Amino acid sequence: MVTKRLIPVIEIFGPTIQGEGMLIGRKTMFVRTAGCDFSCSWCDSAFTWDGSSKKDIRLMSAEEIWCELKQIGGNTFSHVTISGGNPALFPQIGELIHFLHNHNILVGIETQGSRYQPWFLEVDDLTISPKPPSSNMKQDLEFLDDILKNLEEHNRLKHVNLKIVIFDEQDFHYAKKIYQKYSQIPFYLQVGNPLITEQNDAVLAQQLLKRYNWLINMVMHDEVLKDIRVLPQLHTLVWGNKRGV
Ligand SMILES: C[S@@+](CC[C@H](N)C(=O)[O-])C[C@H]1O[C@@H](n2cnc3c(N)ncnc32)[C@H](O)[C@@H]1O
Ligand SMILES: Nc1nc2[nH]cc(C(=O)O)c2c(=O)[nH]1
Ligand code: SF4
Numbered sequence: 001m002v003t004k005r006l007i008p009v010i011e012i013f014g015p016t017i018q019g020e021g022m023l024i025g026r027k028t029m030f031v032r033t034a035g036c037d038f039s040c041s042w043c044d045s046a047f048t049w050d051g052s053s054k055k056d057i058r059l060m061s062a063e064e065i066w067c068e069l070k071q072i073g074g075n076t077f078s079h080v081t082i083s084g085g086n087p088a089l090f091p092q093i094g095e096l097i098h099f100l101h102n103h104n105i106l107v108g109i110e111t112q113g114s115r116y117q118p119w120f121l122e123v124d125d126l127t128i129s130p131k132p133p134s135s136n137m138k139q140d141l142e143f144l145d146d147i148l149k150n151l152e153e154h155n156r157l158k159h160v161n162l163k164i165v166i167f168d169e170q171d172f173h174y175a176k177k178i179y180q181k182y183s184q185i186p187f188y189l190q191v192g193n194p195l196i197t198e199q200n201d202a203v204l205a206q207q208l209l210k211r212y213n214w215l216i217n218m219v220m221h222d223e224v225l226k227d228i229r230v231l232p233q234l235h236t237l238v239w240g241n242k243r244g245v
């Protein structure tokens, strides 16, 4: 008998739009895994790792996840984004990727570059999001370098992008250092959301647009950051801090 390794899933939702980074605006479904090896000070998905939504965690096989995606998304989608938490904690995500590819579904991953899995080489859209100083995390940049070198050796760089969330000038300088190291990888700066519990969508949107304006200005006057894209979290502008969108 083949034993199927189960994946801890905390939410499955969609179809929605990818609100961030290189596929912004693309129609996609989301599978969100539970658990993270980081605990960023401003994490907008802290429920995946802080115990507050423990009751929502389900251990699911690739086939069960596929059935639920079809149940809620029907025939309306051709792309699935796997986020977390950190999906790179789980070797068994490889089985889910195979399953989705066998059903002609493209797969995106959101991860922070602190862990590597062999299935990184099979991901259609791999977003790596190193954490800047404001997160209070200490990103291992040598490990990140190993991951990116490995992807390059396997000719996968066209499937990879780097996305750094910016809250302040210190984060901006950190992002600049990383940009200079990896000029051949598509590079995105994303507006940080400091109001992750704000319920008034208008107040939130106003704050985020102000920060977007600031970040655009920082980039426009910069002589190093040239081949770069600056984005807000589109889903936050549309739906605020709502979960499952
Ligand atoms: C919730 S994380 C999950 C995937 C993975 N752990 C990571 O951090 O890349 C998904 C994306 O949301 C970003 N993010 C988390 N909290 C945020 C916030 N308050 N403002 C803007 N982006 C945020 C992360 O940097 C990451 O790019
Ligand atoms: N619409 C939408 N786009 C997203 N892009 C990355 C997300 C994430 O939490 O990883 C996310 C999310 O939660 N919702
Ligand atoms: S790495 Fe991602 S999921 Fe983990 S705490 Fe940071 S933002 Fe949240």
Ligand SMILES: [Mg+2]
Pocket: 044, 045
């Ligand atoms: Mg999110």
